Amino acid sequence: xxxxxxxxxxxxxxxxxxxxxxxxxxxxxxxxxxxxxxxxxxxxxxxxxxxxxxxxxxxxxxxxxxxxxxxxxx
Numbered sequence: 001x002x003x004x005x006x007x008x009x010x011x012x013x014x015x016x017x018x019x020x021x022x023x024x025x026x027x028x029x030x031x032x033x034x035x036x037x038x039x040x041x042x043x044x045x046x047x048x049x050x051x052x053x054x055x056x057x058x059x060x061x062x063x064x065x066x067x068x069x070x071x072x073x074x
Contacts, residue, residue: 005013034040042049058064
């Protein structure tokens with residue numbers, strides 16, 4: 001069993017936990033703001049984003065169907 005704590009110790013412990021929680025919330029807020037900034041994410045990962053857009057455009061434009069048709073003819 002743990003020894004009984006005084007009200008002052010409990011208050012001090014609660015205040016420590018509040019400070020830690022406030023700090024954690026601020027860090028989380030900063031992380032969420034950074035991750036939800038899609039423009040910065042695109043700038044950071046520009047090459048993979050361009051490749052993904054090119055592939056998506058190719059597929060949406062019927063590129064795979066066109067290629068298979070060419071392969072069957074040739």
